[in-house]
Every structure is written in C-alpha cells, then in structure tokens.
C-alpha cells in the first residue's frame with residue numbers, strides 16, 4: 285500500500301507532443317547537433333589554432349558518429365578579444381580560420397556526407413574595430429545610431445556612467461569614448477559594443493548578413509546571447525540583489541530586468557525567422573542561446589526559434605541535485621513544450637565546464653544518455669563524445685576575458701578556458717590537434733590515454749556509447765513514445781513507451797552506494813530486459829539479459845534497457 289502510494293506520487297506521465305504538421309521537414313527532430321569550437325577542433329597549418337580546413341579534414345568523424353548537423357562557433361573576421369564573438373566583419377572569414385573558399389569546400393564536403401552546416405550568428409554586438417563602430421564614433425550617418433550611446437551622468441561635477449548596468453565580464457557596462465564624448469554600452473567586453481536594434485537600418489544590415497551565409501549553403505544559425513539584444517529605453521538602474529557577498533563589479537549582484545528578456549527582442553527574432561524562410565529547400569533551423577527562466581525560454585518558440593537551448597544541466601541541475609530535482613525540472617520543461625514543437629537537451633558547450641567536472645568523471649556519459657532517451661534533440665560540444673575533461677589553467681595561461689577580468693583571485697570561477705583545450709584525436713604531438721607543440725590553449729596532459737583513436741579501439745568506450753546513443757534517437761519508441769520520469773530510491777528512471785512494444789528504460793544511480801531494487805515493479809516494465817548500452821565503469825555489458833525484479837546498479841552507473 286505504502287509502496288503503491290509512493291509510486292503514484294513519484295510517477296508522472298508526460299505525454300510527448302505529437303509531431304506537428306511540418307515535422308517531416310524538420311530534419312533536426314530525433315537527432316544530435318554537434319558544436320565545434322573552431323580554434324580547438326583541428327589545426328591544418330601548424331599555427332596552433334584550429335581552422336576551417338582542419339574541420340573539413342575531420343568531417344568523417346561527424347559522419348561516423350552520425351550527428352545531423354555541426355554548429356560552428358564564430359569564424360568571422362575578429363580581433364579575438366572574445367575569441368571570435370567580437371566580430372569586425374559579419375560576412376568574411378578571419379584569416380586565422382581560412383578563407384571564403386575554404387568555407388565553401390567545408391560546406392560541399394559536409395553536404396556530401398549528409399551533414400548540415402550551421403553558423404553562429406552574433407547579433408548583440410560587433411567588435412569595436414568594426415567599420416560601423418569606427419564611423420559611429422565619428423557620428424557618420426546612418427552609423428551614428430547603430431550602437432547604444434548615452435551622455436554621462438554628472439554627479440558632484442564628475443562624469444559617471446549613465447546608470448549602474450554591469451557587463452557580463454565584470455565592471456560597468458559603459459565605456460567612455462573621448463572622441464564622441466559619450467558612453468557606449470557593452471554588455472560583454474569593452475571591445476564588444478552593443479548594437480542598437482531600435483535603428484531599422486542596422487537590422488537590415490544584419491538580415492543581409494544572414495542571407496549572405498544562407499546563399500553559401502548554411503542551413504541555419506545558433507543565435508548568440510539573444511536575451512540581451514534589446515534594452516529598456518528608460519535606462520533605469522537595475523535593482524541590486526541583497527547580500528550576494530560578491531564584489532560590486534560582479535554582474536550577479538544585479539537583477540537584470542532592464543537589460544535582459546525585453547519583449548522587443550522576440551520581435552527582432554521574428555524578422556530573422558522570416559529571412560530564413562525566404563530560402564527554399566531544406567527547412568532552416570534557428571537555435572537560440574538564452575540562459576533564462578522557463579517562461580521566457582518557451583516564448584522563443586513562438587517567435588521562430590526551433591531549438592531554444594535547454595540549459596537545465598548547466599544551470600539549476602548540478603552534482604548536488606537529487607533525482608527528484610531532475611524529475612521536477614525535466615517534467616516542468618516537457619510539460620511546457622508547445623504542441624508540435626520539439627524539446628532539446630544541451631549536454632555541454634564552450635562556455636561551461638566539461639561534464640566530468642560538473643557531474644564527476646564517472647558520470648561523463650549521463651547527460652548524453654538522458655539527451656538520447658528523452659524526447660527531442662540532443663546538443664553536444666566537441667569532445668563530449670569521448671568524455672574529454674577540463675584542462676585546469678593557471679592564471680598565466682588564462683586568456684578568456686571572462687576569467688582575466690575577474691582577476692587573479694577569482695578567475696577560476698569565470699574562466700571558460702578549461703573546457704576549450706584542443707580536441708584529443710590521438711597520442712601524437714599535441715594530441716593530433718596540431719603539428720605544433722605550442723597550441724593557443726594547452727592540450728590536456730591526459731591525451732595519451734584519453735583520445736578518439738584509443739576509444740575507437742576500445743569496446744564500451746565513451747565513443748562507442750555515444751554512437752549507440754545517436755542511433756537510439758531513431759528508435760521508434762524514442763521517436764514516438766510517451767515519457768515517464770520516475771524516482772526509485774536514489775535512482776532516476778526515464779521510461780519511454782509505445783503500445784505493443786518493449787519500453788526503452790534509462791536508469792541513473794545518484795547514490796554513492798549500490799542500489800538493488802525490483803525495477804520491473806516500479807517501472808511496470810518486462811521482468812527481463814536487454815542492456816542496450818551502459819556508462820563507462822558501470823560494469824554492465826551491452827547485449828546481456830538482466831532480471832529487473834532484483835537488479836543491482838553500482839554507484840554513479842547508468843544503463844539503458846530495451
């Protein structure tokens with residue numbers, strides 16, 4: 285009785301939205317998208333920095349793991365203050381990455397391998413070296429209004445920034461320009477002035493940039509930091525969050541009610557959706573980067589985003605979360621997906637620490653397993669498929685502005701360098717990333733034992749597991765089935781069911797002890813099931829039958845049964 289009432293309480297049924305009318309065109313459904321951080325993927329010319337020809341030479345790897353698309357972080361002309369996210373020309377390639385010709389070769393080869401190429405679109409800001417900004421400083425029309433300029437506030441006769449807004453990279457979000465005699469807004473580095481979307485001419489230029497790449501065969505865009513696109517035009521101070529214990533320069537001391545999530549941002553997004561829809565052929569995809577709450581996140585669907593990134597595994601859920609926390613957040617999210625739209629699960633990216641650092645080395649496969657079994661699209665970051673680990677960086681090695689601006693004492697909290705170390709291809713010089721010993725960020729010293737080449741030869745490695753996970757996405761039960769998220773002691777279970785077939789079951793053990801339970805009773809599953817795949821170190825062999833009436837799951841082990 286007790287058992288059954290607990291079961292009723294912990295089990296909630298989420299019916300997965302059925303495919304919408306245009307779903308057959310939506311090639312991204314039931315697939316994984318793969319993020320490439322170009323500086324760190326593959327260096328073809330020995331300068332220690334990854335490039336386009338390097339990516340092209342490794343496209344077979346992406347075809348091999350069978351992802352549907354590659355999203356490449358910015359490759360445009362850039363002074364590299366924020367390693368490409370500060371763009372000085374939205375329609376050309378930075379020489380460090382190659383040329384437009386190299387880009388065409390990349391697209392042609394990707395297409396021949398059945399891979400879609402997606403680019404990063406960075407609309408919130410340009411570089412301060414962009415010709416628009418240089419002309420804006422000189423008040424040349426129409427560029428004078430392409431950026432957010434404000435007069436100073438004069439306090440006791442001294443010049444102060446117009447308000448208290450803070451940059452995501454620490455300190456005031458305003459920088460004084462002596463030539464124009466005004467402050468400009470930069471929500472990121474001072475070298476990244478914010479663009480002004482209240483100026484229609486500016487958005488026309490940005491739309492042309494989208495068309496430029498769509499004409500070159502790009503099948504969609506990941507849109508960078510979309511919530512900060514438009515600011516409230518009253519320019520009021522943002523409220524301070526009490527008792528954060530953080531320095532006043534830290535952006536987490538303010539509640540960003542005037543700089544994030546403004547309604548006009550969604551309307552601008554809609555204008556970009558219309559541009560993508562001008563292009564015939566394969567349906568074009570928009571993925572949006574927004575670290576925001578569920579209400580604002582879900583709203584992106586309505587304005588044209590196909591994949592508003594779901595960052596729950598890099599935000600509210602971490603290694604301190606319980607299975608119930610996972611269940612609560614996953615259920616809430618799935619329940620909010622509008623009919624016909626598709627869920628997504630981001631496993632890692634270039635702004636976060638590596639999974640094994642966030643969740644522990646033994647749990648390096650967990651999130652890809654969840655992303656595979658849960659309905660919708662999985663998004664992984666290069667290296668996740670082989671369980672790459674953080675490469676801790678000393679202060680001297682740190683180059684990321686988010687780390688450098690936080691200062692020597694606090695850089696480790698903010699620096700994103702540890703997750704950006706070069707891809708570990710093999711055991712040769714610089715892990716096969718570069719022929720040079722000197723790479724832009726150091727290679728992780730574990731590369732001789734942790735690399736793709738070794739994992740290909742090792743049954744049960746992260747690589748082999750990941751390949752199976754991608755295949756599982758196309759399993760009819762995973763494509764069409766209902767979703768139940770169930771907590772049994774310290775185990776989180778995700779069960780997908782389709783009438784008349786065997787369910788697909790994922791179990792994750794959150795405990796530091798073995799869990800032995802009658803999973804078939806808890807899950808209403810067959811008594812005997814077959815292991816499809818299991819996490820590295822779980823001790824569970826794929827292909828083996830197990831009696832789930834008394835099944836033992838080791839600490840941190842994860843297994844998928846079919």
Ligand code: GLC
Pocket residue numbers: 366369370406472508509573634635
């Ligand atoms: C996004 C990018 C991040 C970059 C920032 C500013 O959050 O993912 O890498 O620093 O935007 O462009």
